[in-house]
Amino acid sequence: MKIFAISDLHISTNTNKPMDVFGGNWVGYLEKIFENWKKKVTDDDLVLIGGDISWAVQLDDAIKDIALLNDLPGKKIFIKGNHDYWWNGISKVRSILKEDQFALQNDCIKFDNVIICGSRCWAVPGAPDFDASDEKIYKREAERLKLSFASVKKIRTENDKLIALVHYPPFNVMRENNLFTQIFEENKVDIVVYGHLHGKNVRADKVVYKNGIKYYLTACDQVDNDLVEIEF
Numbered sequence: 001m002k003i004f005a006i007s008d009l010h011i012s013t014n015t016n017k018p019m020d021v022f023g024g025n026w027v028g029y030l031e032k033i034f035e036n037w038k039k040k041v042t043d044d045d046l047v048l049i050g051g052d053i054s055w056a057v058q059l060d061d062a063i064k065d066i067a068l069l070n071d072l073p074g075k076k077i078f079i080k081g082n083h084d085y086w087w088n089g090i091s092k093v094r095s096i097l098k099e100d101q102f103a104l105q106n107d108c109i110k111f112d113n114v115i116i117c118g119s120r121c122w123a124v125p126g127a128p129d130f131d132a133s134d135e136k137i138y139k140r141e142a143e144r145l146k147l148s149f150a151s152v153k154k155i156r157t158e159n160d161k162l163i164a165l166v167h168y169p170p171f172n173v174m175r176e177n178n179l180f181t182q183i184f185e186e187n188k189v190d191i192v193v194y195g196h197l198h199g200k201n202v203r204a205d206k207v208v209y210k211n212g213i214k215y216y217l218t219a220c221d222q223v224d225n226d227l228v229e230i231e232f
Contacts, residue, residue, distance in 0.1 A: 007050030007195025051081025051167030126172035
């Protein structure tokens with residue numbers, strides 16, 4: 001079993017939200033992602049999708065977007081992004097997914113000896129324009145993240161590997177410690193996968209090692225529209 005990750009697909013079959021307005025790297029990006037996906041992934045593998053899956057606002061409209069992933073190989077694990085407005089109620093979301101698709105919300109799932117948990121998270125202190133309203137959501141998201149790890153504790157055994165799948169970058173550009181990194185370290189996470197960052201001016205390394213944890217940036221335009229293999 002191999003593990004791959006990609007985020008920020010921003011699929012818009014039902015809405016007029018072309019991503020190529022953000023630059024040449026977005027021209028035909030979904031076709032490139034799917035082509036690379038089919039080359040790399042088998043049905044025994046996992047693909048982690050770190051949020052901003054669909055531009056849809058309503059769940060019924062998101063069904064057509066997610067259907068583009070139905071025939072792709074591998075088991076797909078989703079987390080909510082800040083633009084996934086259609087994701088309103090985890091039971092409803094899970095009701096539209098195929099048997100090889102899994103949605104995480106303040107909980108976890110285990111495949112062999114790999115546990116994946118996660119939450120959306122939020123901007124962190126030191127991020128651009130971080131203000132009092134962000135502080136409130138940031139602390140609330142930290143509590144939601146703790147719920148994910150509470151579920152991990154119920155099933156984790158000694159040799160299990162642990163991946164945290166989140167949407168927002170878990171640290172600022174200075175990589176300062178915060179509530180999220182503290183929670184990851186307290187729970188002995190092996191790997192954190194995140195996305196959200198876009199554009200040519202993003203100042204972020206694709207892989208960061210911090211306090212014993214490996215952090216992967218997987219926003220599709222930052223990884224040349226190719227799935228990133230996650231390695232322990």
